[in-house]
Amino acid sequence: MSDQEYRIQDEDLIRDDITAYLRKHETKDLLRLLTCGSVDDGKSTMIGRLLYDAKMIYEDQLAAVTRDSKVHGTTGGDFDPALLTDGLKAEREQGITIDVAYRYFSTDRRKFIIADCPGHEQYTRNMATGASTADLAIILIDARHGVVTQTKRHSFICSLLGIKHVAVAINKLDLVDWSEEVYEQIRDDYNAFVSRLGFSDIHFFPICALHGDNVVEPSDNLPWYDGATLLHHMESVNIASDRNLIDMRFPVQYVMRPNLDFRGFSGTVASGVVRAGDKVMSLPSRQTSKVKSVLLNGDVIDEAFAPMAVTLTLEDEIDVSRGDMLAPVGNVPTIGNEIEAMVVWMHEKPAMQGRSYLIKQATSLVPGVLTDLRYKMDVNNLRKEAGEADSLQLNEFGRCHITLHRPIAFDPYDRNRGTGSFIIIDRLSNITVGAGMIIDRVVREDSLGPKSKNIAEARGTVRRQDRENMLGQSGHTVWLTGLSGSGKSTIAYEIERQLTAAGRLCIVLDGDNVRHGLNRDLGFSADDRTENIRRIAEVARLMNGTGVIAIASFISPYIKDRQDAREIIGADHFMEVHIDTSLEVCEARDPKGLYKKVRAGEIPQFTGITAPYEAPDSPELKLATESLSAEDCARAVVAMLDDEGVLGADDQ
């Protein structure tokens, strides 16, 4: 921004034909976008550059910023474009943006609302806020650093909030000598991890925000780049097809009763199209009627579509009030009081399982209990975090089950932002503490939860703690994994013997005994192995719930399955022990003669030979059986249980 002369967009047209200019601007459309990047990626600079180059900065503002640059600027007194956007005094002094700020500018094709979101990682909450209404995300990457953890985090949050369009602005190209190779490397790196995030389009832009290259105007410094400029892309990205015009949903906001002859239902069309004559059902009451008229600003119109704010009248006097939803008969949303959702927590006071909150979804405000925190999501890699989650902290995402006091009408968020989103309000402080996106329950990852919607978990008054106190020990699972013949069973039974001798209640769950009963319907395919492990984990969890120590001895060759077992049982009660015996030694031992049969081709799938064994990366304990006796191995496990406090305070 060395050239600070003031220019006006479309100056000639404004001067010569103001009416034509205004007509153009009256019909332009609207794009909401969000910008995200790490602290020094140049985000504020880029927004400042967009505002400046699109000539949205007045001369007096420019003068004020130039003046402020000398006091607060980080550019050594030179013009600091970031100051065009950093709003609050406190932030200006700290040199960081701490809250979502909204910026406005337009060209003659589009008006843009920019949610300017801070890059600090503790401000996930702000990003989620900005992303909730955005159509497009601009993700800034510093060309010198490439794709970093925060880039991934920001992309994941955008994906979770349902943004479909991503523009990756690779900034500070000037500092890497305008290198095409650097640009391409970053592009490839980004594409490599982003593929499963469900973005419908991703575009890459090499830019230098500070000097304006390829932001609004093409740059001579980038002869190898022949794509659009960032602004041109923002003007042309097609968002019309993102809208759901199929499922008409009309959350009733306000019942209009100006006189005895008129009864209308006001609201904003959340999705779809509604016309006079449409047969509609009111939810959750399920009463039906026909749309008599559609009114906009008091005038009758033919049809209304999202996001128009209209008033509907109905043919029949059915019972409809605020919080109800109108939908076409034959295409109604889910109605229920059990909700599965991805929740982002926005308050210092963590979300607690079992606590009651107010849930605002569409126009309903209903009390609900956070009945189950199934798992947390690691937004750095979009994986489930291991272990039982009993609270959700500020800026964490978690998969939750919420039980509402009354049924509401809803759709999955990925199909309908308007009816699939909700906010969570603390009943005491009235503060918005979280936000959620409803998940379609039939998705694959739901298999960890109950399949039937009607299974409510029965909750008695006796707690796990009570049972554990009775036994003077804690329920815990020792999970032994290793190749066939590695010595798992021998060690398992030795652990059992030692614990029992010490007066502790425990039981061995062994591959062979489980497969003869509970799991006799399962074979050895990958799917069956997974189901086998799932059932065993559930049994171990029940046993642990009674205070019993379960010693599970299974080959359990897949990391994923053991991870699932850890989640089912709860990371705090789970000890993974790798019985680390080499394949050669196992085959030499061959206690059941299985290796011989495999080599003879009699067993088709056998772990370690024809099927994979994925050794644990970081088990709680690794036992090298080739140098330790079974007794020593068992002693090591028992000692570790004791260290964990599982065995109570008594002497052994």
Add this chain to the structure above:
Amino acid sequence: MASYNLSHLKQLEAESIHIMREVAAEFDNPVMMYSIGKDSSVMLDLAAKAFAPGKIPFPLLHVDTQWKFQDMYRFREKVAQRYDVDLKVWINPEGKDVVGPFSHGSEKHTQIMKTDALKQALDHYGFDAAFGGARRDEEKSRAKERVYSFRNKFHQWDPKNQRPELWNLYNAKVDKGESIRVFPLSNWTELDIWLYLMRGDVPIVPLYFAAERPVVERDGVLIMLDDDRFPLLEGEVPMKKKVRFRTLGCYPLTGAVESEAETIEEIVQEMLLTTTSERQGRVIDSDGAGSMEEKKKDGYF
């Protein structure tokens, strides 16, 4: 087949109407702050649309400093009739007929007759939600303000402790004595306001249009002599100039700009070709960087 696209202006209208209906449905005793300015005109017109064919279900409140332009007072009465709305006018009884910008200075006058008066009025009527016509593009500290801006019992705003606001789901929960300032025009820009007004039918105060008016120049600002309370300094001679106002407030505190613009089109043309931002004409903002932020923390709109 229909394209089912809404222009940006129609989308903004829909959003504002949605917000107003939410407030009417969820609060016990909302009020619409009415400043008589052009943004207020747009806000009021949208309210009429939101509740048509019914009446606007909440009153208007004008906090009167007694120093507005005479044109504004005339306009106020006309508008209340036109929209058939309950207009409440509040003047701080402690400052009534005593406090003024000349006798007490602009800062004290604004504090007593505007900021304090507003708080008194909200307390007096027990309003739990108050619409304001502020836009986020007006001023930097407004860029971070929510659509629903929470105020404690003392009407204070805490910029560090704002409620997150996602989708179009607004949190209306307040305890007794607390309130929410609601800004349905948050996402409108100055140009959007003019584009809306240009479609006609929505009246605005004539002071927005250029006309010959008596003014004096003080500290480089053109001030209109609107009534005989204006004390001329020694050597000051009122002159007739063709001027208009970009914003409206207390007449001794509002600078006029020389202009030829007599229609909205001409105003927009002038606005786009000028190089100073809107609030420049308001004396109140130039107290120092961050001054608006300080005032807002204290309860200023």
